[in-house]
Amino acid sequence: MVVVQSEDEIAAINMAVGSSLTGARSATATSGPGFSLMSEGISWAGMNEAPVLITYYMRGAPATGLPTRSGQADLKFALNVGHGEFPRIVIASGDHEEVFYDSIYGLNLAERYQTPVIHIIEKCLANAYSVLDMKLFTGSDISIERGLLVEGGEDYRRFAHSDNGLSPRAFLGKARIFYTGDEHNETGHITEESLNRLAIYEKRLKKLETADREIMEESMVNVFGDSENVVLTWGSTKGAAIDAMEELKEKGIDIEVVQVRMFSPYPKNYMKKILAGKSRIIALENNYYAQGAEVLTEKTGIMPDSYILKWTGRPVLLDELVDALERVIKKGEKKVVLHGGA
Amino acid sequence: MEEHEQKEFNDWCIGCGDFGILRSEELLAEELKLDYKNFVVVSGIGCSGKAPHFLTQKISGVHTLHGRAMAFATGIKLSNPSLEVLIEAGDGDTFGIGVGHFVNAGRRNIDMTIVVHDNGVYGLTKGQASPTLKRGEKTKSLPKPNINDSINPIALALASGYTFVARGFAYDVNGTKELIKKAIQHKGMALVDVLQPCPTYNDINTNDWYKARVYNLDIDPVVKSIEEVPEKVNAAISKSYEWEQKIPLGIFYQNELVPTFEERLNEDIPDYMSNYPAMQPIDSNGKTATKYENLIRARKVA
Numbered sequence: 065m066v067v068v069q070s071e072d073e074i075a076a077i078n079m080a081v082g083s084s085l086t087g088a089r090s091a092t093a094t095s096g097p098g099f100s101l102m103s104e105g106i107s108w109a110g111m112n113e114a115p116v117l118i119t120y121y122m123r124g125a126p127a128t129g130l131p132t133r134s135g136q137a138d139l140k141f142a143l144n145v146g147h148g149e150f151p152r153i154v155i156a157s158g159d160h161e162e163v164f165y166d167s168i169y170g171l172n173l174a175e176r177y178q179t180p181v182i183h184i185i186e187k188c189l190a191n192a193y194s195v196l197d198m199k200l201f202t203g204s205d206i207s208i209e210r211g212l213l214v215e216g217g218e219d220y221r222r223f224a225h226s227d228n229g230l231s232p233r234a235f236l237g238k239a240r241i242f243y244t245g246d247e248h249n250e251t252g253h254i255t256e257e258s259l260n261r262l263a264i265y266e267k268r269l270k271k272l273e274t275a276d277r278e279i280m281e282e283s284m285v286n287v288f289g290d291s292e293n294v295v296l297t298w299g300s301t302k303g304a305a306i307d308a309m310e311e312l313k314e315k316g317i318d319i320e321v322v323q324v325r326m327f328s329p330y331p332k333n334y335m336k337k338i339l340a341g342k343s344r345i346i347a348l349e350n351n352y353y354a355q356g357a358e359v360l361t362e363k364t365g366i367m368p369d370s371y372i373l374k375w376t377g378r379p380v381l382l383d384e385l386v387d388a389l390e391r392v393i394k395k396g397e398k399k400v401v402l403h404g405g406a
Numbered sequence: 407m408e409e410h411e412q413k414e415f416n417d418w419c420i421g422c423g424d425f426g427i428l429r430s431e432e433l434l435a436e437e438l439k440l441d442y443k444n445f446v447v448v449s450g451i452g453c454s455g456k457a458p459h460f461l462t463q464k465i466s467g468v469h470t471l472h473g474r475a476m477a478f479a480t481g482i483k484l485s486n487p488s489l490e491v492l493i494e495a496g497d498g499d500t501f502g503i504g505v506g507h508f509v510n511a512g513r514r515n516i517d518m519t520i521v522v523h524d525n526g527v528y529g530l531t532k533g534q535a536s537p538t539l540k541r542g543e544k545t546k547s548l549p550k551p552n553i554n555d556s557i558n559p560i561a562l563a564l565a566s567g568y569t570f571v572a573r574g575f576a577y578d579v580n581g582t583k584e585l586i587k588k589a590i591q592h593k594g595m596a597l598v599d600v601l602q603p604c605p606t607y608n609d610i611n612t613n614d615w616y617k618a619r620v621y622n623l624d625i626d627p628v629v630k631s632i633e634e635v636p637e638k639v640n641a642a643i644s645k646s647y648e649w650e651q652k653i654p655l656g657i658f659y660q661n662e663l664v665p666t667f668e669e670r671l672n673e674d675i676p677d678y679m680s681n682y683p684a685m686q687p688i689d690s691n692g693k694t695a696t697k698y699e700n701l702i703r704a705r706k707v708a
Contacts, residue, residue: 065683066484066485066671066675066678066682066683068480068484070477070510071506071507071509071510072506074474074477074506074507075474075476075477075480075506075507075510078470078471078474078477078478078481079477079478079480079481079484080481081478081481082448082468082470082477082478082479082480082481082482082485083481083482083484083485083683084481085468085478085481085482086481086482086485086486086489086683086684087485087486087684087685088485088486088683088684088686089688090481090485104471104474105471105474108470108471168694195707195708198702198703198706201698201699201702202699205693206693206694206698207692207693207694208688208689208692208693208694208695209689209692210688210689218442218464235486235684236442236446236466236468236482236486236489237442237443237444237446237466237486237488237489237684238443239442239466240441240442240464240465240466241442241466241467242458242459242466242467242468242469243467243468243469243470244459244467244468244469245451245469245470245471246469252467253414253459254414254456254459254469
């Protein structure tokens with residue numbers, strides 16, 4: 065493994081993308097300001113079907129915001145980063161065990177679907193320690209998927225059409241390859257020809273449909289408990305939500321925690337199934353708009369009934385969450401804003 | 407495939423200096439037997455950015471973003487140091503939007519070459535002043551004379567740590583070919599700044615204007631001991647400021663005593679050059695080839 069300290073995040077993403085063209089697995093990590101700088105490079109990677117993993121840990125934004133604190137306000141930025149339409153895969157971890165496995169899973173997805181993968185975590189996970197059972201990390205059974213590979217040679221066509229949008233990938237040094245940020249033909253040469261644009265544009269986007277079809281929706285969501293009261297959340301709030309489930313049980317209140325693990329492609333059918341017939345959906349997020357719930361609405365039409373939100377940069381604390389859930393479930397409050405923590 | 411054999415449509419203007427640079431590179435690719443197995447041309451955005459698509463040799467090309475060719479090239483070269491990596495970029499590309507990458511490449515001294523297509527204007531976007539156009543000059547599409555001072559590419563490269571710094575002239579195809587060839591053969595980060603007329607937008611620095619001024623450098627640019635560095639750098643910088651009356655071409659500075667970035671990596675990773683990232687196995691039969699257990703065990707607390 066080679067690690068390069070780049071001069072800026074623009075260099076970081078473009079070095080990583082360049083690296084991936086040679087066949088090395090490549091990744092870079094940043095927070096919001098750096099991710100803003102990476103957006104053009106991510107767009108190039110999308111256009112050129114280059115696998116790359118970007119670990120994005122969200123801080124309290126906008127601008128430098130609360131640079132030493134956490135937040136979940138950049139979900140929609142991660143989902144929409146980069147100009148133009150291209151497949152972006154977005155996964156979100158809720159604790160350190162998930163962060164570890166998602167980083168490998170993210171690289172697998174990047175290579176399988178030949179596109180940028182954004183792995184979102186939060187400052188409160190990225191800069192924290194936790195003690196975990198070593199048995200969780202057995203190592204040798206970790207699967208590696210490199211996707212469709214081919215040796216290439218002189219007559220190779222990097223962007224050859226296929227039914228599922230995926231073209232076998234060859235590496236610089238092994239095949240004669242052309243890449244360009246301009247629209248291109250199957251060989252990778254520049255063209256603005258209309259029918260080529262029609263077909264190759266669809267080929268790129270088809271890959272996300274392929275991913276949507278191939279990735280089990282059940283693997284995109286964690287469900288804890290079973291209740292008519294659903295706490296809909298994602299990311300680091302997982303821990304407080306599960307602990308709150310235990311505490312509320314002692315008080316005679318049942319909740320179910322639904323933690324979304326993948327936002328693009330989105331588990332729309334599974335979410336509809338899980339949420340069907342529930343009497344109350346409570347969006348719990350570390351942002352103002354409940355962005356994760358907004359994605360649910362966009363994809364399924366389902367709206368939350370109530371909100372528990374926090375944007376102070378501090379993680380959601382157990383006590384304040386238990387209190388907030390009691391207010392929502394027992395008193396029917398529609399929105400509780402948290403501000404616990406020093 | 408026939409697409410490879412069929413030449414890509416070249417939309418450069420008649421008389422563009424890019425043709426001279428392209429021809430130089432085709433000649434040296436023949437001489438050095440460069441093809442896709444050992445060579446990658448990485449370009450930025452601008453008229454020069456299309457160069458990899460126009461080269462007739464069977465090479466690979468990566469046409470990247472405005473100003474970022476250096477960053478992409480860095481990723482390619484460090485993951486596969488067996489490849490010869492040539493960067494094609496414009497003067498706006500390199501000394502405007504991409505100047506941060508240009509400077510930092512000098513700090514690393516990676517064994518790559520950047521050829522700058524230097525014509526003083528942003529030719530692709532109708533001829534705005536580029537960072538190398540002199541102050542006070544009013545080229546064809548400027549409404550008023552340029553009020554920005556110009557960057558001196560040679561001096562900037564020297565101050566940044568480039569270990570091979572040269573200047574060519576695009577209409578001198580053989581001379582430029584020799585310079586780029588020597589730059590490729592040089593061990594370390596090399597700049598060849600190629601002065602080129604833009605017949606469409608730069609009506610000041612024309613072919614005749616250059617031909618009346620260019621001459622071959624008469625200094626010994628090669629550093630033979632570390633003690634010589636200040637003297638050689640100073641001589642090169644001094645020469646780089648000649649412009650109005652006469653313009654020197656050739657190698658300003660060459661120093662192979664500075665370790666390359668690859669050699670620096672090799673100190674930490676002893677098999678880096680023989681087992682570089684692009685050739686390392688990632689999986690074995692679909693399972694990870696990395697021994698995660700050892701990494702996890704290193705974090706054991708109880």
